[in-house]
Amino acid sequence: MENTARRNIDFSTIIVRIIGYGFIGLFALCCLLPFVLIVSSSLSSEKAIMESGFALWPKEFSTFAYEIVFRNPKLVIGSYMVTMGITIVGTALGLFIVAMTGYALQRSDFLYRNKISFYIYFTTLFSGGLVPFYLLVTQYLDLKDNYLAVLLPGLLSPFLIIMMKAFTKSIPYEITESAKMDGAGDFTIFLRLILPMSTPALATIGLFIALGYWNEWYNSMLFLSPNMDYRPLQLFLYNVITSADFIRNSAAASNVAPQEIPLETMKMATAVVATGPVILFYPFIQKYFIQGITIGAVKG
Amino acid sequence: MLKMRKFLVLFLVMLLSFTLVACNGSSKTSSENSKSDPSTKVNENGEIDTSEFVTITMMALGDKPTNGQLEKVMEQVNAKLKEKTNAHLEIKWIEWADYMTKYNLTLASGEPVDLIITATDWLDAWGNAQKGAFMDITELLPTYAPQTWGEVSEENWEQTKYEDKIVMIPEDSYTQWVNHGFFYRTDWAKEFGITEPIKDFETLGEYFQGIVDNKPGVIPWDTPGTNVTTAWGYTTSYSDAIELPIATGVFPIYWAQSYDEAYNVMSPVFEDTFVDYAKLMKDWADKGYWRADVLNYKGDTRALFQAGKTGADQHHTETFSGLRTQMDLKQPGSEIDMFAWSDTRDNLISMSVTHGATAVGAHSENPERALMVYDLLRNDEEIYKLFNYGIEGVQYEIADGKRVRPEGYDETKDSFASNFWGGRVDKFEIPSSDKWEGVSEMYAEYDKIKKPYPYGRFVFDSTPVEAELAALSQVTAQMVPAIAFGKAGDPEKAVKDLRNRLEAAGYEKVLKEIQKQMDEYKKLVEGN
Numbered sequence: 001m002e003n004t005a006r007r008n009i010d011f012s013t014i015i016v017r018i019i020g021y022g023f024i025g026l027f028a029l030c031c032l033l034p035f036v037l038i039v040s041s042s043l044s045s046e047k048a049i050m051e052s053g054f055a056l057w058p059k060e061f062s063t064f065a066y067e068i069v070f071r072n073p074k075l076v077i078g079s080y081m082v083t084m085g086i087t088i089v090g091t092a093l094g095l096f097i098v099a100m101t102g103y104a105l106q107r108s109d110f111l112y113r114n115k116i117s118f119y120i121y122f123t124t125l126f127s128g129g130l131v132p133f134y135l136l137v138t139q140y141l142d143l144k145d146n147y148l149a150v151l152l153p154g155l156l157s158p159f160l161i162i163m164m165k166a167f168t169k170s171i172p173y174e175i176t177e178s179a180k181m182d183g184a185g186d187f188t189i190f191l192r193l194i195l196p197m198s199t200p201a202l203a204t205i206g207l208f209i210a211l212g213y214w215n216e217w218y219n220s221m222l223f224l225s226p227n228m229d230y231r232p233l234q235l236f237l238y239n240v241i242t243s244a245d246f247i248r249n250s251a252a253a254s255n256v257a258p259q260e261i262p263l264e265t266m267k268m269a270t271a272v273v274a275t276g277p278v279i280l281f282y283p284f285i286q287k288y289f290i291q292g293i294t295i296g297a298v299k300g
Numbered sequence: 301m302l303k304m305r306k307f308l309v310l311f312l313v314m315l316l317s318f319t320l321v322a323c324n325g326s327s328k329t330s331s332e333n334s335k336s337d338p339s340t341k342v343n344e345n346g347e348i349d350t351s352e353f354v355t356i357t358m359m360a361l362g363d364k365p366t367n368g369q370l371e372k373v374m375e376q377v378n379a380k381l382k383e384k385t386n387a388h389l390e391i392k393w394i395e396w397a398d399y400m401t402k403y404n405l406t407l408a409s410g411e412p413v414d415l416i417i418t419a420t421d422w423l424d425a426w427g428n429a430q431k432g433a434f435m436d437i438t439e440l441l442p443t444y445a446p447q448t449w450g451e452v453s454e455e456n457w458e459q460t461k462y463e464d465k466i467v468m469i470p471e472d473s474y475t476q477w478v479n480h481g482f483f484y485r486t487d488w489a490k491e492f493g494i495t496e497p498i499k500d501f502e503t504l505g506e507y508f509q510g511i512v513d514n515k516p517g518v519i520p521w522d523t524p525g526t527n528v529t530t531a532w533g534y535t536t537s538y539s540d541a542i543e544l545p546i547a548t549g550v551f552p553i554y555w556a557q558s559y560d561e562a563y564n565v566m567s568p569v570f571e572d573t574f575v576d577y578a579k580l581m582k583d584w585a586d587k588g589y590w591r592a593d594v595l596n597y598k599g600d601t602r603a604l605f606q607a608g609k610t611g612a613d614q615h616h617t618e619t620f621s622g623l624r625t626q627m628d629l630k631q632p633g634s635e636i637d638m639f640a641w642s643d644t645r646d647n648l649i650s651m652s653v654t655h656g657a658t659a660v661g662a663h664s665e666n667p668e669r670a671l672m673v674y675d676l677l678r679n680d681e682e683i684y685k686l687f688n689y690g691i692e693g694v695q696y697e698i699a700d701g702k703r704v705r706p707e708g709y710d711e712t713k714d715s716f717a718s719n720f721w722g723g724r725v726d727k728f729e730i731p732s733s734d735k736w737e738g739v740s741e742m743y744a745e746y747d748k749i750k751k752p753y754p755y756g757r758f759v760f761d762s763t764p765v766e767a768e769l770a771a772l773s774q775v776t777a778q779m780v781p782a783i784a785f786g787k788a789g790d791p792e793k794a795v796k797d798l799r800n801r802l803e804a805a806g807y808e809k810v811l812k813e814i815q816k817q818m819d820e821y822k823k824l825v826e827g828n
Binding site: 217 | 363
């Protein structure tokens with residue numbers, strides 16, 4: 001079988017393959033090179049970057065940028081823990097709620113599904129704006145300096161609900177119906193039948209939620225003040241950079257002694273610190289991700 | 301059809317309610333003291349009763365020190381505050397990460413903050429005063445902050461009034477100069493035969509040419525193309541125009557005619573000096589005073605200057621005073637000087653006294669005690685030094701009348717900053733050994749020629765011309781950098797282009813609006 005296949009390769013297929021592999025290879029390189037550049041510049045000395053620009057291989061090796069970022073290891077580890085905690089709890093909770101909402105909204109025997117769908121969809125078009133959001137969280141929910149302020153807003157996103165809804169629609173209603181005949185309640189149906197059948201969608205959506213929590217800094221910036229001991233990683237890193245930038249550029253800060261701060265290499269180092277774990281984690285769920293992204297394309 | 305109409309009605313109702321909510325936000329400066337029983341009262345003998353212990357919160361901008369030093373310092377500060385006013389001070393930090401958004405949000409949320417660091421030129425103090433974020437403290441000041449009340453002059457109090465009520469305390473006794481100019485190497489200048497201090501653009505050009513001729517590998521001014529300050533510099537050096545506090549992108553196009561005609565709005569772009577400027581910059585670009593790819597370049601001029609790789613750096617006097625001592629370390633034997641824009645024709649306007657200020661929050665529960673605490677922070681030498689510099693022996697030591705780092709000082713473990721931008725005073729400042737001594741001479745020179753800032757209370761209402769201002773900003777962002785670095789082709793044509801496009805973007809309309817508001821402001825100022 002294999003032999004025939006090899007014999008049958010004609011000229012045009014070869015051309016297509018050369019172009020295809022070449023193009024994909026180039027594209028992969030385009031994705032890879034910036035990352036290599038980031039890692040390499042985070043490991044070079046600021047002086048080398050000043051004088052000869054960024055390079056794919058560090059001209060002068062130095063770990064000074066990392067030393068500054070990790071100056072207070074307790075803080076870095078603490079913020080890692082916070083981010084991981086929020087990501088794990090948020091992803092688990094978020095996945096569950098999104099899946100439930102998505103499933104419920106596509107059930108044809110759910111009377112108000114269109115009205116509720118519209119209500120969810122409407123908020124993507126018109127939102128209250130920043131000030132009401134801030135007031136809601138700080139004054140009414142009283143969640144200032146509380147990790148919940150970061151956790152809650154990320155749980156449900158209309159986009160993910162729509163995705164989930166589309167996917168669960170592809171599961172035949174007959175399955176639900178037959179389970180009902182056998183005496184299963186709605187919640188059992190959801191837990192025992194729908195969830196196991198939606199793994200690809202769950203993996204994809206889970207990844208979206210997890211990345212969202214991992215990269216989250218804006219809500220943390222708004223609601224978590226420095227009075228907290230540990231704050232999410234991205235905010236911590238962002239503060240390392242802005243304060244360094246500020247100390248260097250501001251002479252109005254006359255009480256702050258100007259000091260050597262390798263700003264360029266430090267930016268790169270924080271990027272590596274922030275993305276590192278995601279890169280380690282990604283290969284394990286990549287297969288689900290590839291599967292999941294085809295939702296709605298061929299199934300149905 | 302019916303569904304569609306329903307949807308439309310719903311949409312309109314929501315839109316309306318949004319606008320209503322938005323309008324509601326800008327209620328009047330609240331002057332009513334909502335609470336019925338203040339914790340601080342004046343008894344019949346005229347004594348202030350502080351028997352009830354209160355916590356005063358202060359909103360400050362800056363990154364909270366994470367090494368534990370802040371807590372140690374605050375413990376000492378608070379011990380003194382408790383003894384003197386029976387109050388405890390707690391700082392609420394707004395960090396530099398997106399501070400503008402968070403600052404305005406926190407004020408808009410109506411949190412009961414007692415003291416608020418603010419500023420009219422970089423922290424939107426007037427905007428917040430308009431929205432009623434600050435308390436009217438006119439009546440409270442003489443009683444609860446008597447020292448401050450006496451120290452700030454009548455005319456400086458005038459600068460802090462919104463609708464005739466004092467809404468903030470100015471940081472008016474603290475000298476800092478943020479007037480810009482070029483820093484250059486006098487040791488090199490002497491090599492090129494320039495023995496006098498540089499005081500105009502022509503001599504600066506000679507200096508740059510000297511570098512091109514004598515210092516291979518050194519770019520005279522190796523700057524990123526985003527720094528268009530020469531446009532300010534040239535305007536200040538060759539005309540009497542003074543800048544108005546109206547932002548139009550990378551370069552402010554609206555200025556006042558001169559200090560004597562401070563209420564006559566004009567634009568230097570439409571004067572001949574701007575053509576001369578464009579010509580000079582084209583000439584400089586052709587001679588290679590900066591790199592050819594300057595507009596895309598992102599290098600750090602200051603680091604290059606310190607490394608001896610460029611002949612000039614551009615920033616303000618405060619930066620210069622720190623840079624002088626740095627240069628002695630990085631390039632021993634080098635000498636630097638500053639060509640300030642005001643050197644050419646003494647066109648120097650002092651900074652607004654509300655470049656730093658402290659306000660009392662509209663929802664403060666203890667405004668009286670807050671003012672008492674502020675009065676101490678500003679006027680009690682011991683507390684002032686603790687709060688601004690930290691603990692003597694840990695954060696600093698005094699040697700020959702200057703602040704130095706104690707032996708064994710470790711930046712990571714021992715550094716401290718309270719970021720008190722709102723009420724520093726010269727009388728208690730201890731000069732740092734990092735600062736160049738000569739700066740006081742520079743200040744003295746400036747003091748001779750400076751004119752008071754005329755627009756301290758000018759609150760420009762940009763709503764009628766919002767769209768035009770955005771369009772003007774677009775035009776300046778697109779065209780001014782190219783002109784400022786001689787990359788716009790024929791300079792005369794480039795300036796003509798710029799003028800045409802500004803006019804198309806609504807230059808005249810905005811000018812009229814500013815002039816109208818300026819006339820009203822003039823009445824307000826001269827009426828007093």
